[in-house]
Amino acid sequence: xxxxxxxxxAVGASCAEYIAIKDFAAEVVLVDIKEGFAEGKAMDLMQCxxxxxxxxxxxxxxxxxxxxxxxDVAVITSGIPRKPGMTREELIGINAGIVKTVSSSIxxxxxxxxxxxxxxxxxxxxxxxxxSTNIPKNRIIGMGGALDSARFKYRxxxxxxxxxxxxxxxxxxxxxxxxxxxxxxxxxxNSVNVSEFLDAARMDEIVQATKVGGxxxxxxxxxSAWYAPGAAVSEIVxxxxxxxxxxxxxxxxxxxxxxxxxLCIGVPCxxxxxxxxxxxxxxxxxxEKAHMQSSAEGVSKTNALLN
Numbered sequence: 494x495x496x497x498x499x500x501x502x503a504v505g506a507s508c509a510e511y512i513a514i515k516d517f518a519a520e521v522v523l524v525d526i527k528e529g530f531a532e533g534k535a536m537d538l539m540q541c542x543x544x545x546x547x548x549x550x551x552x553x554x555x556x557x558x559x560x561x562x563x564x565d566v567a568v569i570t571s572g573i574p575r576k577p578g579m580t581r582e583e584l585i586g587i588n589a590g591i592v593k594t595v596s597s598s599i600x601x602x603x604x605x606x607x608x609x610x611x612x613x614x615x616x617x618x619x620x621x622x623x624x625s626t627n628i629p630k631n632r633i634i635g636m637g638g639a640l641d642s643a644r645f646k647y648r649x650x651x652x653x654x655x656x657x658x659x660x661x662x663x664x665x666x667x668x669x670x671x672x673x674x675x676x677x678x679x680x681x682x683n684s685v686n687v688s689e690f691l692d693a694a695r696m697d698e699i700v701q702a703t704k705v706g707g708x709x710x711x712x713x714x715x716x717s718a719w720y721a722p723g724a725a726v727s728e729i730v731x732x733x734x735x736x737x738x739x740x741x742x743x744x745x746x747x748x749x750x751x752x753x754x755x756l757c758i759g760v761p762c763x764x765x766x767x768x769x770x771x772x773x774x775x776x777x778x779x780x781e782k783a784h785m786q787s788s789a790e791g792v793s794k795t796n797a798l799l800n
Contacts, residue, residue, distance in 0.1 A: 494517065494518045494519055494520075494565045494566070494733075494734045495518070495519060495520045495521075495522070495563055495564045495565055495566075496512055496518050496520070496521045496522070496564060496565065496566045496567070496568065496730055497521075497522045497524060497561040497564040497566070497567040497568065497599065497603070497606070498512075498521060498522070498523050498524070498567075498568045498570060499524045499525075499567065499568065499569050499570060499571050499595050499599070500524075500525060500569070500570035500571035500572070500611075500612075501523045501524070501525035501527075501530050501531040501534045501535075501553065502525075502570065502574070502719075503574075503716075503717075503719035504570045504574070504611060504717065504719045504722050504723060505523060505525070505534075505568070505570040505571070505723075506523070506534045506538070506719075506723075507719045507720055507722065507723025507724070508568050508570060508611075508722075508723045508726040508727060509521045509523055509534070509535075509538060509551055509723075510538055510541075510723065511723050511724050511726070511727035512549065512726075512727045512730055512731075513538060513541075513542075513545075513547045513549040513551055514545050514547055515547075515727055515731055516546075516547045516548060516549060517730075517731050517734045517735060518549050518730070518734060519549065519550065520549065520550045520551075520552070521549055521550070521551045521552075522551075522552050522553070522554060522560055522561050522564070523535050523551065523552070523553045523554070524553075524554050524555075524556065524557070524558065524560070524561060525553070525555065525556070525571075526555070526556050526571075527555070528555050529555060530553075530555070531553030531554055531555060532552075532553035532554070532555065533553065534553060535551045535552050535553030536553070538551045539551050558598040558599065558601065558602050559602060561599065561602050561603060562602040562603060563602075563603060564599070564602075564603040564606045565603075565605075565606060565607065565733070565734075566606060566607045566608075566609065566730050566733055566734075567599040567603060567606045567607070567608050567609070568608075568609045568611060568726055568730070569592055569595050569596065569599075569608065569609070569610050569611060569612055569618075569622075570611040570612060570722075570726075571591050571592070571595055571612060572584065572587065572588035572591045572592065572612040572613065572618075573587050573588060574613075574716050574717035577711055577712050577715060584612075584613050584614060585614055585617060585795065585798050585799070588612050588613065588614075588618060589617075589618070589621055589799060591612070592610070592612050592618045592621055592622065593621060593622075593625050596608060596622045596625060596626055597625070597626070600626060600628065604628075606632070607632045607633075607634065607733060607767075607768040608622055608626075608628075608632060608633050608634070609634045609635075609636055609726060609729055609730065610622055610633070610634065610635045610636065610744070611636045611722060611726060613668075613717075614668070614669065614795050615635050615636065615637045615668040615744060616635055616637065616667050616668055616669075616672075616744045616756070616757050616758055616759070616792045616795070616796075617757075617792065617795045617796050617798075617799065618635070619633060619634070619635035619744045619746075619757040620746070620756060620757040620792075620796050620799075621799060623746050623757065624799075630745070630746040630748075630769070631767055631768045631769040631770070632767070632768045632769075633745075633746065633757075633768075634729060634743045634744070634745065634762070634764075634768055634769060635668070635743055635744020635745070635757055635759070636722070636725055636726055636729060636743065636744070637667075637668025637743070637744050637759055638663075638664055638665060638668070638741070638742025638743050638744060638759035638760070638761075639725040639726075639728055639729055639741050639742060639743060640668075640721055640722050640725040641664035641668060641673055641675075641703065641706070641742070641759065642662065642663050642664045642741075642742050643721055643724070643725055644664075644703055644706035644707075644721065645662045645663070645664050645675050645680070645699070645703045646660050646661070646662050648699045648702050648703050648706075649662055649680055649682075649687060649699060652691055652695055652698070652699055653682055653687065653690055653691070655682060659682050659683055660680065660681065660682050660687070661680065661681050661682075662675065662676065662677070662679070662680035662681070662687075663675075663676050663679070663680075663742050663761060664676070664703065664742060664759065665742055665758075665759045665760055665761065665785065666758060666759050666784065666785055666788035666789075667758055667759065667788040667789070667791055667792045668744065668759060669788075669791065669792075669795075670704055670705050670707070670708055671704070671788075671791060672758075672787075672788035672791045672792060673703060673704045673759075673788070674759075674781060674784045674785050674788055675699070675700045675703045675704070676775075676777075676781065677696050677697075677699060677700050678778055678781070679775075728741065729741055729743065729764060732764035732765065733764060733765065733766060733768060734766075736765045736766035737764070737765065738763050738764070738765045738770060739763070739764050739765075740761050740762070740763055740764075740773060741761075741762060741764050742759050742760065742761050742762065743759065743760070743762045743764070743769065744757045744758060744759050744760075745757060745758075745759075745760055745762055745769050745772055747760065747772070750772050750774055751774060751777075751785060752786075753785075753786075753789050756789060756792050756793055756796060757792070758788065758789055758792050760772050760773070760774075761773040761775060
């Protein structure tokens, strides 16, 4: 498998690193507009190969999409990151133009590529790729739900005082501080509902901490996080490479699922060699349905800014 990662900044480099370390891809190509930047990141990562035991070849290219030809998967991380106090929605003006140009350049050289969108506002940027390209909807995936769910599991394990491997939970809805819908009622520790261990107040704290997980890190770091986003992307790419049929929450274009249509929003997806193999509709409580509807309205308002 050949994977292209556009944007060699912290998030893009983390994507390349985790994909390489998991050792399922033959080649990763990093692309950036800054002269020599992607080449330098690629060289640095390749000097880790003997230390971390991977055989994936990593190369870099400065704004040269010919180097990406024949990619099976392309990851778009390019765009400006959040700064403290910024919402993801405030990035739309600059990032929309970047994402549209990048997706077109990718498909010119890799017409069969599956595109994974990371750039913010992620749901709207995923929708933009749908609107500006003619590729099937199963080949366009927004990363947000995979990251949000990982942050949810972190908060659950923190509250339960247990390893993250003990917990299971999922976040659907929009990838924004107000749009996330952490399914706390369905979260479990080794198949036991977390309500058996935590009271309602603590569960609500977990939900709220999950929703502002990105903003919390932006405040601490002074920019967007990169380790967990890179790991989330690598999990999606791995599911495609291995055709694992793994269920991962992703931003997908809906056509009636969850009574929503014409927008991209986080829902449980089965991920395999064709990208989104199918969307899974889980039963939601009345409160979860209301939150999902509110989240969809917020995403639609952001989408309208594209005009």
